[in-house]
Amino acid sequence: MADQARELSALLSSAAIVMVGGIMGSAAKLAERIVIGRLLSPDAYGEVSVGLALLTVSVTIALAGCTQGVSRFIPRYDSTSDKRGVWVSGLLVAIPLSVAFGTAMFLFAETLADRLFETGEAVTFVRLLAVSLPFVAGFRIAVAGIRGHENTVYRTVVRDVLDPGLRIGLIAALLLAGFGIAAAGVAYLLASVIALVVAHVLLGRLMPLVGDVRTHVPELVRFSAPLVVSTVVSILLTRTDTLMLGYFRSSYEVGMYDAAYPIAGGLLVVLSAFGFLYLPIASRLDAEGDREAVDDIYATTTKWVYVVTFPAFLLFVVFPEDVIGLFFGPEYADAATVLPVLAAGFFFSAAAGRDRETLSALGATSWIAVGNVAALALNVLINLIVIPRYGFLGAGFASVTSLISLHLVICTVLAVQYGITPFSPAANRTYLSLPAVLLPVAYVLAPAISISVLTIGPFLVVAGLTSLCVVAVAGGLEANDAVVVDVLEDTVGVSLPFVRRWLPNGESDEAISDASSPN
Template sequence: MTLPPVDRTWVRYIPSFLRKRFENRHVFQEAVENSGWLFADRIFRMGVGLVVGVWIARYLGPSEYGLLSYAASIIGMFSAVALLGLEAIVVRDLVRNPEREQEILGTTFRLRFLAGAISYGVAIATVMCLRFNDPKAHLLVGVMGWVLIFGAFDTIDLWFQSRVRSKFVVYAKNAAFVAASLLRVGFVVFKTPVVAFAAANAIEYALAAIGLLVVYRHCGERFGSWKGNLSLAREMFRESWPLLLSGIVFMVYLRIDQVFLGQMADSREVGVYAAAVKIAEIWFFIPTVVVNSVFPNIIKTKENDEEEFYRRLQKLYNLMAFIGYAIAIPTTLLAGFVVTLLYGKAYAAAAPMLILLVWSDVFAILAVARNAYLLAMNWSRVLFWMVLIGAVSNVLLNMVLIPRYGGIGAAAASLISYWIAGHGACYLHKPLRRTSNMMTRALMYPKFW
């Protein structure tokens, strides 16, 4: 069954000087509308999540909040294993082969469910090894780890992405998010222990899974009609393993700083650092939403007109750099004020960490677009090596800097390693010199349009 047609009368209400760019460009309108839904979703989540998250951080204090963040980092490192690096591949295959969508979706779900269950067990074993005498950390990881299993239902999200109709996913996930946020507020009001907040994460994913099933059914589709195909599973895994390894390495160097801080410093330092990370990551959804919305069109452009493909890619890089600077500069100027206003004096030490982290986001934002380019070129193995270089540098820098500088050292390690993985390492591979120069040009001359 096809999705119901979309009413795009909203085009007539935008200013006339912009309307010309939209009229009679249905694919462009579709991408813009899809981005609009995703933006609205992220902005809503950002606002509510920030308020609730700050309330939780103030209630728990740096030490307990740090322990919760430590557990979340352990789970985060295994989330890439649960996803199996299949996102872009599944969306691409659903676009190219709609007649096989039941097999594609069914195989993807089964692979992800199995990977999630295995990841859950390994995450618990890992925290037991790292903190063998800390039963509270074991409990938090055990409770929060259910998100790895419930995440398999995000396969439905990929189906909606392939049709550039993310509003249905927004409905489902926002309902779960609101319910879980109210639950978290209740936990603060009734002064529940930290494990309750770990449970809230798992409950949110469970509710989101139910919501996705409901909207999928509403669109005339049936989860029960999905079929597993062993040969397709082998084919998908054979293509996705470089992306899986890249995802694992990426999540390691995205979360390893908080794990290292928890091992080399203490939970309080993790809590202060986590507060800085939360602020630095608030706006990171913007480049992800933009790139996810245009990714199918990037692939089509590459197939039809290579020069047009590179022209659009340069515009994308320019926009990513502009977004990065637009976030980093004001955050740098207001870091101390923002941290104290949101989290209170107990977290004041997070301000210098925030400054370093927000500048690392400039390169992370560019890397989102660069990764889309690598996937369009079918260079997933190159992507793996780029991320691996960044991860190794991040681990080594953390080992050197954290014992001496604590959270500030972890933030500095992130800044350097993000530049290496997102930009600097591209110059080491000759076929990437062109895109390296394009990224450099974007950093020097960012543009909004």
């Protein structure tokens, strides 16, 4: 139990660091969209959104699932030559594929521009994104190598701060200088080159990049092959709506949808924070035969992702008009209709926890592919039916439906085949009590509350503390939650005696105390 609590403490401590970086990274990505949205018209913003969706899909295909493979295999080897070989193997797969896809994207830029865009500048924009594709792929492999070494600080610096920060500065400067949508293409190209170099410099501090290499391409490909489908389909689940809106409807509607989408996507920040070290730790525990520890860590982190994410979900559902106006301005007021819908889908994704990474750690990647393919098929089918008639609101409905179906498949496999679930009597009380108590209260108080730059922070803080109190009173706390409360208090610098008073005493308390104390 002490080892299990120690792993949970390490994971949560890492999550606290990554969460700060994740918030910065998500804020930077949102700021990037806000800069583009406010300096361009909604139609032009929609054009940029379609182009970035193309880049995201292309990079994901080119990576061929190798990012998860690199992160999984590096911690399983002891020798530097093997660890270096895993990184090199990832590059050997991803770089040729990214060059091939980038070349195709460059050559067919005019065709893509005719089908998906409405401006002549789109050809230049698409070609700039095509040239940046290999640099983005190399950067992602380097970050996967850093993740495999379980280093949260370097990942936070390069992925959540440097890369989006460079893009924001370049996009703002170029747009203010009079560039059109091509400004985003130039910014992505330059930022990806710089981020690629810096990421490898940081990776070089974790292991020498020059020396003997024992490659593991066959192993990496065998593990990653099912993930090629699942990761590509996973990205398509998030980008198909944008691409199909661009095909069937106007760029204006794409702009409305992609104003609400990144805001709702912010609900995954907490989930992403837990995910950085989750895969390496879960993989190592499974390799040691300690599946019970995997179950416990998955259940505990899932419950707390739900708790910490709930205040933002409450904000997006109850105050969508205020939120859209605050970030994008009155020109994007129509986006408020789809924000609560998208928020529901992303919150459900967050509430499912790291279900896909858990299956990856167990080696059951084929089930991830099955779940993703089924969800994508459902997403495309519903989009074909609802987008022509209902536009971006229909796209939001399709997105939510497909996300729910995906996680239902993955969580069912975890429960039936491996006995791993996020449910327990205390957890169930947590999942039910928060929406049952806080949603009605928020709707009653909504007419008296206005969300602005000055009030959004206090609202989230008050909602967060209230959420903790509701969970405590409802009996949603368990003995292992002492580790979570320790890390939460250390992170925010605030004592939570009321919450501690409701922690049940159990045999694991001593183990948790030992795990939290210095050696």
